[in-house]
Amino acid sequence: MTALAESTTSARAEVGAVPSFDVTLRIRRFDPDNGAEPRWEEFTVTAHGTDRVLDAMHKVKWEVDGSLTFRRSCAHGICGSDAMRINGRNRLACKALLKDLDPSKPITIEPIKGLPVIKDLVVDMEPFFASYREVMPFLITHGNAPSKERLQSPEDRARYDDTTKCILCAACTSSCPVFWTDGQYFGPAAIVNAHRFIFDSRDEGAVQRLEILNDKEGVWRCRTTFNCTEACPRGIEVTKAIQEVKRAMITRAF
Amino acid sequence: MQTHQYDVVIVGAGGAGMRAALESSTRARTAVISKLYPTRSHTGAAQGGMCAALANVEEDNWEWHTFDTVKGGDYLVDQDAAEVMAKEAIDAVLDLEKMGLPFNRTPEGRIDQRRFGGHTRNHGEAAVRRSCYAADRTGHMILQTLYQQCVKQDVEFYNEFYVLDVVLTHDLSAGTVPDGEEVSVAGVVAYDLASGEIHVFRAKSVVFATGGAGKIYKTTSNAHTLTGDGMALALRRGIPLEDMEFFQFHPTGLAGLGILLSEAARGEGAILRNSEGERFMERYAPTIKDLAPRDMVARAMANEVREGRGCGPNKDYVLLDLTHLEPAHIDAKLPDITEFARTYLGVEPYTEPVPVYPTAHYAMGGIPTTIDAEVLRNNTDVVKGLFAAGEVACVSVHGSNRLGTNSLLDINVFGKRAGIAAARYAETAPWHEMPDDASVATVEYIERLRDHATGERIADIRRELQETMDRNAQVFRTRDSLTTALSDITALKKRYRDASVQDKGRRFNTDLMEGVELGFLLDLAEVVVVGALAREESRGGHFREDFPTRDDERFMLHTMAYQRVRGDGQGTVELDYKPVIITRYQPMERKY
Numbered sequence: 001m002t003a004l005a006e007s008t009t010s011a012r013a014e015v016g017a018v019p020s021f022d023v024t025l026r027i028r029r030f031d032p033d034n035g036a037e038p039r040w041e042e043f044t045v046t047a048h049g050t051d052r053v054l055d056a057m058h059k060v061k062w063e064v065d066g067s068l069t070f071r072r073s074c075a076h077g078i079c080g081s082d083a084m085r086i087n088g089r090n091r092l093a094c095k096a097l098l099k100d101l102d103p104s105k106p107i108t109i110e111p112i113k114g115l116p117v118i119k120d121l122v123v124d125m126e127p128f129f130a131s132y133r134e135v136m137p138f139l140i141t142h143g144n145a146p147s148k149e150r151l152q153s154p155e156d157r158a159r160y161d162d163t164t165k166c167i168l169c170a171a172c173t174s175s176c177p178v179f180w181t182d183g184q185y186f187g188p189a190a191i192v193n194a195h196r197f198i199f200d201s202r203d204e205g206a207v208q209r210l211e212i213l214n215d216k217e218g219v220w221r222c223r224t225t226f227n228c229t230e231a232c233p234r235g236i237e238v239t240k241a242i243q244e245v246k247r248a249m250i251t252r253a254f
Numbered sequence: 255m256q257t258h259q260y261d262v263v264i265v266g267a268g269g270a271g272m273r274a275a276l277e278s279s280t281r282a283r284t285a286v287i288s289k290l291y292p293t294r295s296h297t298g299a300a301q302g303g304m305c306a307a308l309a310n311v312e313e314d315n316w317e318w319h320t321f322d323t324v325k326g327g328d329y330l331v332d333q334d335a336a337e338v339m340a341k342e343a344i345d346a347v348l349d350l351e352k353m354g355l356p357f358n359r360t361p362e363g364r365i366d367q368r369r370f371g372g373h374t375r376n377h378g379e380a381a382v383r384r385s386c387y388a389a390d391r392t393g394h395m396i397l398q399t400l401y402q403q404c405v406k407q408d409v410e411f412y413n414e415f416y417v418l419d420v421v422l423t424h425d426l427s428a429g430t431v432p433d434g435e436e437v438s439v440a441g442v443v444a445y446d447l448a449s450g451e452i453h454v455f456r457a458k459s460v461v462f463a464t465g466g467a468g469k470i471y472k473t474t475s476n477a478h479t480l481t482g483d484g485m486a487l488a489l490r491r492g493i494p495l496e497d498m499e500f501f502q503f504h505p506t507g508l509a510g511l512g513i514l515l516s517e518a519a520r521g522e523g524a525i526l527r528n529s530e531g532e533r534f535m536e537r538y539a540p541t542i543k544d545l546a547p548r549d550m551v552a553r554a555m556a557n558e559v560r561e562g563r564g565c566g567p568n569k570d571y572v573l574l575d576l577t578h579l580e581p582a583h584i585d586a587k588l589p590d591i592t593e594f595a596r597t598y599l600g601v602e603p604y605t606e607p608v609p610v611y612p613t614a615h616y617a618m619g620g621i622p623t624t625i626d627a628e629v630l631r632n633n634t635d636v637v638k639g640l641f642a643a644g645e646v647a648c649v650s651v652h653g654s655n656r657l658g659t660n661s662l663l664d665i666n667v668f669g670k671r672a673g674i675a676a677a678r679y680a681e682t683a684p685w686h687e688m689p690d691d692a693s694v695a696t697v698e699y700i701e702r703l704r705d706h707a708t709g710e711r712i713a714d715i716r717r718e719l720q721e722t723m724d725r726n727a728q729v730f731r732t733r734d735s736l737t738t739a740l741s742d743i744t745a746l747k748k749r750y751r752d753a754s755v756q757d758k759g760r761r762f763n764t765d766l767m768e769g770v771e772l773g774f775l776l777d778l779a780e781v782v783v784v785g786a787l788a789r790e791e792s793r794g795g796h797f798r799e800d801f802p803t804r805d806d807e808r809f810m811l812h813t814m815a816y817q818r819v820r821g822d823g824q825g826t827v828e829l830d831y832k833p834v835i836i837t838r839y840q841p842m843e844r845k846y
Contacts, residue, residue: 033761050511050598062713066756066765071294073477076513076594078394079294095597118448119762125291138402139354149351151363157356164356164388164395168293202354 023047023056023098024106027068031119042106047098053086053107054093070121077233080169084121085110090171090231112174114183128170131186135194135212140205156201163196163241165234172228172238184217188228188238191219195241198254210249219246255693256453260285261680263442263457265417265484268295269665270644270672271463272400277673279409282680285455287412287444289479292401296465296477297665300393301516301591303385304662305373306343310364311383316340318376319384321839323660326372326547327653328794328804329841330497330812330834335625335649337837339660339667346666347386355399357388369521372547372657378846381545385659390516390588396662412444415453416767418696419443419487420460420640423686426492426631427819437631438638440686443696447767450760452697456688459639459676462488462621463669466645470779471614471728472720475504475514484646486774488621489781490825493631494814496648496832497619498778499785500795502656503729505551507613509571511598515591515610517658520544522587524576526555527607528563539846546846549655549795552612556729566609573607612729618656618795620648622814622832627672633814633832639679643672650812654794703769709754712769715746719779727783732800736787743780750776777817777825784827785813806841810834
């Protein structure tokens with residue numbers, strides 16, 4: 001243990017008042033280039049105070065095994081890089097605090113499901129982003145733009161606020177049992193991003209988007225299991241948003 | 255190895271890169287190369303807002319915004335550039351609204367505006383409502399909106415490609431190319447993370463939009479990926495870096511963690527208090543108090559702690575008090591940052607003050623550019639076809655201290671300018687030869703790092719670098735502390751040459767890329783410290799305890815730092831200086 005890590009510890013301990021503890025990470029490893037089958041590997045590291053799963057994984061990567069591979073960037077739940085399946089539930093590694101996960105037992109960490117694994121916890125995100133792109137996730141307007149801003153009342157702005165929070169981490173889509181069995185399904189994240197525009201009073205593309213989502217791989221595949229809502233690290237009511245899109249499809253009111 | 259050819263290559267897909275791409279891709283064949291998926295870029299972490307003198311809620315004009323920017327930067331701002339930014343701010347906000355950005359609204363449906371540090375009415379009379387915002391996730395909304403527009407325009411992306419070299423027609427690293435000689439860009443060399451393969455991109459125009467370098471410090475609001483890649487690549491190819499000693503420490507990082515809590519909290523009425531419960535900013539900035547510019551607030555906080563008025567068992571932080579604000583107001587205006595306090599510190603901001611301490615946040619310096627984002631290779635000559643915008647660049651609109659919200663503004667105004675200028679240049683520019691051995695240096699570099707059988711861990715060297723920078727080159731600096739930092743960095747650079755990575759594979763080798771990034775950090779930390787040692791004055795974000803006042807006689811100048819490679823093949827940092835452009839505002843003492 002270096003002096004630096006110790007000073008970090010004391011700074012955090014006084015804030016969170018949570019003591020150090022040992023934690024075992026049980027991590028799903030896979031590298032197709034070395035020919036081996038996917039396997040579980042366990043690492044035990046000392047964690048501190050308010051450490052997150054990401055901190056423990058960095059400890060493994062930086063101090064034990066540099067080949068452990070995962071994506072991460074902002075480390076505070078904003079960039080959406082580090083969605084993974086932690087103790088069987090999709091979360092962001094940077095938002096899951098070890099102390100909240102019962103660190104007395106091994107913490108299992110797997111890649112999110114339903115997308116091809118590239119290496120360890122890194123999956124191919126292309127199919128996910130392809131679905132996103134298909135719902136026309138951008139403002140569609142006709143006619144001339146005003147010289148100043150378009151007006152929008154605070155109430156109209158509030159109508160789609162929840163779905164603007166999406167960070168495209170794929171935690172919702174890769175928690176969806178329908179998506180696991182049918183990779184063609186648009187998935188919750190794409191529908192959330194369609195919702196964000198369908199219910200934006202400035203947008204004029206709702207009919208086109210609803211047409212796209214009326215497809216056999218569209219919103220009607222949703223079985224309202226609420227996995228997506230539980231998985232969303234941004235607290236978006238994903239299932240509710242999907243239901244609202246379904247209702248709009250029938251009533252054509254949005 | 256694969257080769258590609260584009261009129262314009264944009265490196266980086268944050269706000270500046272994507273804003274540039276939206277302009278460039280309609281005019282010229284454009285590719286965007288990013289080491290992350292675009293929506294992972296750190297623009298998304300920006301919170302508080304983007305200032306523009308829309309005057310939607312009270313009287314305001316762009317001239318006041320220009321003045322605030324110049325004064326906020328402690329007069330090291332190039333005033334022509336600040337004027338461009340403040341004027342074009344208004345259209346920049348309206349552009350984003352037309353792209354669909356969900357700004358908060360006034361009861362009349364206009365874009366709402368709120369107060370922010372250092373932004374004032376009529377040259378400092380009182381705080382003004384100038385920041386256009388979307389709750390405390392304005393950066394997230396900008397990043398998402400720009401990506402949405404890139405999807406709409408079918409912009410071509412190379413995601414998870416690391417650009418590791420920029421190819422110029424001349425070798426500038428020895429400093430032997432005469433002033434006035436025409437030097438052009440030929441392209442870039444990139445590394446595909448998924449396959450480990452090298453890709454060479456030939457281009458008429460290259461735009462660097464790679465963001466900041468906060469990871470030279472330990473306590474930082476910056477992402478793990480903010481390793482100053484573009485700055486370091488330019489430096490190594492003989493292009494100077496301007497004003498790198500000016501690094502912004504954001505006052506309100508979560509104590510011990512560095513996670514950003516937006517200045518918008520204070521804009522909405524939150525108050526900083528010391529262990530005596532005192533609103534100490536009243537002593538440091540009697541007029542605008544908690545909404546003084548960041549450098550002053552950060553120093554005031556550090557000073558309170560030094561003088562024994564810090565909070566907590568070790569008295570090493572102060573408190574951000576929101577408890578007098580209505581919970582409903584907090585939920586509406588500051589939902590994300592209050593959640594950060596709950597998630598990471600277990601503190602409930604409705605009822606408890608939040609422990610905060612300054613966190614390394616923003617590089618005011620960077621690659622010097624003109625107001626059209628053209629990269630300068632000395633005080634006057636541009637590198638033809640090479641552009642830079644956003645945090646990687648130094649226009650200079652931020653001088654020695656950036657005002658809050660001016661970074662989201664910078665990326666939109668100068669990202670747009672860079673995209674237009676790059677595409678226009680490519681319309682008539684000739685192609686330059688891409689030498690056959692263009693990628694050799696890159697390949698040798700990464701193979702040496704990967705194939706070193708044994709050696710010190712990258713993470714150990716990085717940790718020591720970050721520690722010495724936090725201890726010796728942070729809010730308060732002295733000749734002694736900076737000398738210590740410099741000798742530490744020199745020793746770490748030596749150790750880095752023998753370091754090794756554990757992952758020897760080609761597929762998605764993030765271990766290897768962390769090794770490459772550490773090389774960037776070491777070069778940049780050295781430039782920061784060398785510039786800080788030479789600047790024997792205190793100005794904006796650079797505070798020397800041994801020279802505590804601003805010295806306009808000697809230092810009303812931009813630092814221009816060059817890495818010169820001499821006989822032994824190792825680079826040394828050499829400094830030159832460049833005059834500041836002053837138009838309307840003569841330097842005055844900075845009081846708030």
